[in-house]
Amino acid sequence: MNDFDVIIVGAGMVGLTVANLFKNTRLRVALIDKSESSAKASVTGADEPKFDSRVSALSSSSREILTRLGAWTLIEQQRYCDLREMYVWDADGTGSITFSADDLAAPRLGTIIENSLVIEALTQCLESTCDVELLRPCSVDALEEIDDWVLLNTADQGVLRARLVIAADGVNSKIRELKSFEVREWEYNHNAIVSTVKTAKPHQKIALQRFMPTGPLALLPLSSGVNDNCQMYSSIVWSAEPAYAESLMDMTDKDFCRQLSKCYETRFGEVINCGTRQIFPLKQRHSVSYSKDRIVLVGDAAHSIHPLAGQGANLGFLDAEALTNEIKKGLNMGREVFDPVTMDRYQRARKGHNLGMMVLMEGFKRVFAEDILSVRWLRNIGMSRIDELKPIKNYLARRAMGLNT
Ligand SMILES: Cc1cc2nc3c(=O)[nH]c(=O)nc-3n(C[C@H](O)[C@H](O)[C@H](O)COP(=O)(O)OP(=O)(O)OC[C@H]3O[C@@H](n4cnc5c(N)ncnc54)[C@H](O)[C@@H]3O)c2cc1C
Numbered sequence: 001m002n003d004f005d006v007i008i009v010g011a012g013m014v015g016l017t018v019a020n021l022f023k024n025t026r027l028r029v030a031l032i033d034k035s036e037s038s039a040k041a042s043v044t045g046a047d048e049p050k051f052d053s054r055v056s057a058l059s060s061s062s063r064e065i066l067t068r069l070g071a072w073t074l075i076e077q078q079r080y081c082d083l084r085e086m087y088v089w090d091a092d093g094t095g096s097i098t099f100s101a102d103d104l105a106a107p108r109l110g111t112i113i114e115n116s117l118v119i120e121a122l123t124q125c126l127e128s129t130c131d132v133e134l135l136r137p138c139s140v141d142a143l144e145e146i147d148d149w150v151l152l153n154t155a156d157q158g159v160l161r162a163r164l165v166i167a168a169d170g171v172n173s174k175i176r177e178l179k180s181f182e183v184r185e186w187e188y189n190h191n192a193i194v195s196t197v198k199t200a201k202p203h204q205k206i207a208l209q210r211f212m213p214t215g216p217l218a219l220l221p222l223s224s225g226v227n228d229n230c231q232m233y234s235s236i237v238w239s240a241e242p243a244y245a246e247s248l249m250d251m252t253d254k255d256f257c258r259q260l261s262k263c264y265e266t267r268f269g270e271v272i273n274c275g276t277r278q279i280f281p282l283k284q285r286h287s288v289s290y291s292k293d294r295i296v297l298v299g300d301a302a303h304s305i306h307p308l309a310g311q312g313a314n315l316g317f318l319d320a321e322a323l324t325n326e327i328k329k330g331l332n333m334g335r336e337v338f339d340p341v342t343m344d345r346y347q348r349a350r351k352g353h354n355l356g357m358m359v360l361m362e363g364f365k366r367v368f369a370e371d372i373l374s375v376r377w378l379r380n381i382g383m384s385r386i387d388e389l390k391p392i393k394n395y396l397a398r399r400a401m402g403l404n405t
Pocket of ligand 1: 009010011012013014015032033034035055056057058138139140141168169170171173174175192193194237280298299300301307309310311312313314315316
């Protein structure tokens with residue numbers, strides 16, 4: 001009963017995607033999560049819509065994956081906001097860049113969506129078949145390997161055995177720790193504050209990103225519903241040095257809104273109110289190897305990245321697809337569900353790409369944190385030049401959108 005071909009640990013956006021991609025494979029698959037249920041999306045008809053403060057800017061490749069899995073049709077019936085434009089500017093000068101979907105002849109730059117809606121849709125897709133067993137609450141406390149099996153000791157479901165364990169258990173992955181994966185990590189020296197804010201003027205489906213010496217501030221447009229597209233709400237991701245972030249957390253809502261209005265130069269008017277603020281310490285982590293024996297890492301368990309370009313979940317969706325594709329190819333060629341060749345091919349497909357994105361984000365963060373006059377001058381000139389050089393600008397935008405360039 002407790003023997004599986006594959007156990008996926010973690011039913012976040014990435015684990016659920018992996019699980020859905022295993023449908024129709026005839027493998028015995030279990031998806032386990034330590035929490036009893038996932039956070040429920042709160043799409044209500046109330047006067048003031050309630051939004052999940054965790055949102056993601058999804059690229060077109062992620063949206064394609066969700067479409068293929070049938071999750072997108074469910075999301076469409078709820079709410080999401082297609083990004084028309086993105087305005088990026090430097091607080092310390094005059095440099096700015098505008099990315100626009102029209103310039104790329106694309107329907108959108110990306111899609112802003114609440115994480116809970118993605119999770120809910122992927123869970124529904126999974127529950128519509130009997131291919132994957134969803135076990136929760138089920139928290140892994142220990143693991144050991146005996147012969148060709150991985151044994152997972154869980155607090156709630158006893159011992160589970162699998163030929164392959166896929167760790168999708170997030171940034172502080174227990175599986176990664178239990179298996180002693182070597183991890184390269186460094187502090188960003190930033191904490192990110194997330195919240196939903198209401199502004200006096202509509203966002204017109206425009207995202208804003210302002211680079212300040214203390215860290216970047218982003219406003220991502222939200223839609224209040226398919227039939228009621230009020231454009232007064234945005235989700236903020238405000239990354240700041242820890243002391244400043246703490247002081248922002250300690251402020252009253254009124255003071256926080258006032259400070260936010262000032263910092264984003266009231267581009268959508270004054271900030272009228274804000275929802276609950278949540279804070280996340282940011283750390284860059286990258287596992288040196290993505291697999292070890294019969295354990296393989298995906299999503300944040302393999303890599304965590306600064307949210308300034310909103311790429312973490314997008315990279316995770318691509319990991320999920322690459323890993324399941326390699327496993328399916330291996331099975332078609334007569335290999336076992338776990339095979340070192342398959343694991344190697346997965347790592348080669350994903351590690352370079354993930355690392356490239358992490359280096360790029362680190363570069364952005366450093367250049368914009370620099371206070372030296374010559375660097376400030378150069379980055380302002382650089383931004384304005386890139387804004388004029390459409391081929392380069394469009395290349396950058398297409399990369400971020402997950403389109404082939
Ligand atoms: C402020 C902020 C803004 C972001 N914005 C964006 C964005 O705009 N676009 C984007 O692409 N990405 C964004 N990201 C990144 C994105 O949120 C993550 O990359 C993504 O959520 C990772 O998903 P995951 O499924 O790998 O991990 P998680 O979402 O962390 O899921 C892990 C799951 O594992 C379960 N679990 C943990 N331990 C155990 C255990 N021992 N046993 C069983 N289950 C366990 C947990 O309950 C959880 O359900 C942002 C991140 C932050 C912090």
